[in-house]
Amino acid sequence: xxxxxxxxxxxxxxxxxxxxxxxxxxxxxxxxxxxxxxxxxxxxxxxxxxxxxxxxxxxxxxxxxxxxxxxxxxxxxxxxxxxxxxxxxxxxxxxxxxxxxxxxxxxxxxxxxxxxxxxxxxxxxxxxxxxxxxxxxxxx
Amino acid sequence: xxxxxxxxxxxxxxxxxxxxxxxxxxxxxxxxxxxxxxxxxxxxxxxxxxxxxxxxxxxxxxxxxxxxxxxxxxxxxxxxxxxxxxxxxxxxxxxxxxxxxxxxxxxxxxxxxxxxxxxxxxxxxxxxxxxxxxxxxxxx
Numbered sequence: 044x045x046x047x048x049x050x051x052x053x054x055x056x057x058x059x060x061x062x063x064x065x066x067x068x069x070x071x072x073x074x075x076x077x078x079x080x081x082x083x084x085x086x087x088x089x090x091x092x093x094x095x096x097x098x099x100x101x102x103x104x105x106x107x108x109x110x111x112x113x114x115x116x117x118x119x120x121x122x123x124x125x126x127x128x129x130x131x132x133x134x135x136x137x138x139x140x141x142x143x144x145x146x147x148x149x150x151x152x153x154x155x156x157x158x159x160x161x162x163x164x165x166x167x168x169x170x171x172x173x174x175x176x177x178x179x180x181x182x183x
Numbered sequence: 184x185x186x187x188x189x190x191x192x193x194x195x196x197x198x199x200x201x202x203x204x205x206x207x208x209x210x211x212x213x214x215x216x217x218x219x220x221x222x223x224x225x226x227x228x229x230x231x232x233x234x235x236x237x238x239x240x241x242x243x244x245x246x247x248x249x250x251x252x253x254x255x256x257x258x259x260x261x262x263x264x265x266x267x268x269x270x271x272x273x274x275x276x277x278x279x280x281x282x283x284x285x286x287x288x289x290x291x292x293x294x295x296x297x298x299x300x301x302x303x304x305x306x307x308x309x310x311x312x313x314x315x316x317x318x319x320x321x322x323x
Contacts, residue, residue: 055231061289062205152193
């Protein structure tokens with residue numbers, strides 16, 4: 044953090060914009076799938092079964108517009124569409140991994156709260172219980 | 184990503200919840216300030232000059248409720264209040280750093296676009312220009 048007002052504000056704006064880009068629902072899962080390499084539409088769909096066609100198409104368009112992925116129509120028979128991360132998209136890998144790791148440690152699954160606490164050490168358990176108690180009802 | 188529908192959905196829910204926690208406006212800056220150690224309210228305020236008292240108080244209450252920080256009233260004269268990250272909060276450090284690093288590389292500052300492109304290599308410049316062109320007008 045800089046002590047200049049403008050600099051702090053600019054850092055915050057960039058950080059916030061990054062969070063907006065990766066924080067839309069399902070975006071993390073789509074990017075994770077594409078981190079494994081160039082992928083057909085149908086393969087992304089089958090990797091994320093809960094995701095509807097409409098939502099997946101919308102997310103892919105948005106990620107393309109933001110310069111995180113490129114779309115290519117392969118003129119074979121039958122024609123198919125492949126998606127690939129740009130360098131901008133690939134470089135999100137570390138951030139996605141760190142957020143995922145933290146979430147796995149600290150965000151309890153529904154129906155998995157007792158197990159999570161039992162597997163933790165005493166210090167973590169104390170904090171986790173407080174956090175669980177504090178979870179807002181609209182989580183997720 | 185697991186190939187089980189339920190597992191993918193649960194991973195996405197946790198990831199999304201983590202993004203919600205760290206993605207609120209100013210939260211990144213507040214957590215960054217607290218990562219330097221136990222801090223008085225007034226010191227957080229002065230580190231983030233654009234942040235109003237009302238917003239800072241609201242964010243601190245929310246972070247306390249989520250188990251990311253603890254609040255302590257120090258019974259000196261005059262009484263003051265200090266905040267400290269919990270272990271859950273401290274362990275966000277890597278994720279915050281990675282998001283910040285990525286944002287610094289890929290999210291252009293307003294008024295800094297030409298400079299950003301000039302400083303990049305050719306490959307990055309090409310993608311960055313595409314990304315800049317695609318930036319939505321409500322970038323935050």
